Amino acid sequence: MxxxxxxFLTAAVxxxxxxxxxxxxxxxxxxxxxxxxxxxxxxxxxxxxxxxxFGGFWITVLFLDIPCPSKLSFGIASSLLxxxxxxxxxxxxxxxxxxxxxxxxALVMIVGGGVIIENLGDILGFGEIVLERWLAxxxxxIAIVGVINAMNMxxxxxxxxxxxxxxxxxxxxxxxxxxxxxxxxxxxxRSSSNxxxxxxxxxxxxxxxxx
Numbered sequence: 166m167x168x169x170x171x172x173f174l175t176a177a178v179x180x181x182x183x184x185x186x187x188x189x190x191x192x193x194x195x196x197x198x199x200x201x202x203x204x205x206x207x208x209x210x211x212x213x214x215x216x217x218x219f220g221g222f223w224i225t226v227l228f229l230d231i232p233c234p235s236k237l238s239f240g241i242a243s244s245l246l247x248x249x250x251x252x253x254x255x256x257x258x259x260x261x262x263x264x265x266x267x268x269x270x271a272l273v274m275i276v277g278g279g280v281i282i283e284n285l286g287d288i289l290g291f292g293e294i295v296l297e298r299w300l301a302x303x304x305x306x307i308a309i310v311g312v313i314n315a316m317n318m319x320x321x322x323x324x325x326x327x328x329x330x331x332x333x334x335x336x337x338x339x340x341x342x343x344x345x346x347x348x349x350x351x352x353x354x355r356s357s358s359n360x361x362x363x364x365x366x367x368x369x370x371x372x373x374x375x376x
Contacts, residue, residue, distance in 0.1 A: 172225055180221030187213035196254060212254040219247045238277030242270040246313070264310070271309035281305050 191197065191211035223240070225231065249266040252258060274280040283301045285294040296304060319329065 172229060172231065175229060176221045176225040178221075179224040180217045183217040183220045184213060187211070187216055196251075212251070215247055215250055219243060235274075235278035235280075238273050241277070242273040245270045245273070267310045267313050268306060271306045274309065275302060275305055280309075282308060 188211045191213045196212045197210065223243075226236070245266060249258070249263060253263060281298075281301050282305045283296050283298070285296065287293050316330070
């Protein structure tokens with residue numbers, strides 16, 4: 166588990182460093198989130214969390230050379246999402262533009278990255294549900310876009326979305342930690358890196374609440 170800890174700490178420290186670098190820049194350019202509507206966080210928040218986590222994760226992936234057969238596809242998809250997200254923070258975009266960008270990112274992951282949900286497991290208790298390719302591709306796109314928007318919807322309270330994502334990756338780490346399969350070991354490494362990025366983002370929030 167030492168190698169996974171290294172990935173976790175590298176991502177966490179990188180994200181934390183980028184947060185402190187980007188926050189004053191965001192304040193100067195007016196990239197600030199104020200509580201309104203469904204957003205109930207405390208005070209004015211520099212909108213750099215996504216950028217910092219994106220940077221922290223990819224610094225870890227590239228610097229430590231994490232094996233990823235579809236690194237380019239995931240890089241393009243995540244870059245598209247972070248660009249659209251930052252643009253929307255600066256100048257609100259229409260829901261249709263955001264939806265098209267999210268679908269495009271999902272399509273890159275599906276076609277270029279080979280991310281396709283074909284087996285739903287035994288979720289109904291009647292045996293495994295296996296999707297045909299013609300159904301699996303649109304189902305995967307809906308699932309990806311749905312998760313993206315679900316995270317956006319709950320990102321209104323300090324640390325809520327980040328805590329849920331951190332818990333998700335922690336569960337993935339736990340599920341794969343005892344498996345010696347090479348593919349699962351890569352999932353463990355990636356989950357550790359993702360969890361490190363989110364934890365680096367969450368750390369300043371815990372310090373503010375403690376203070």
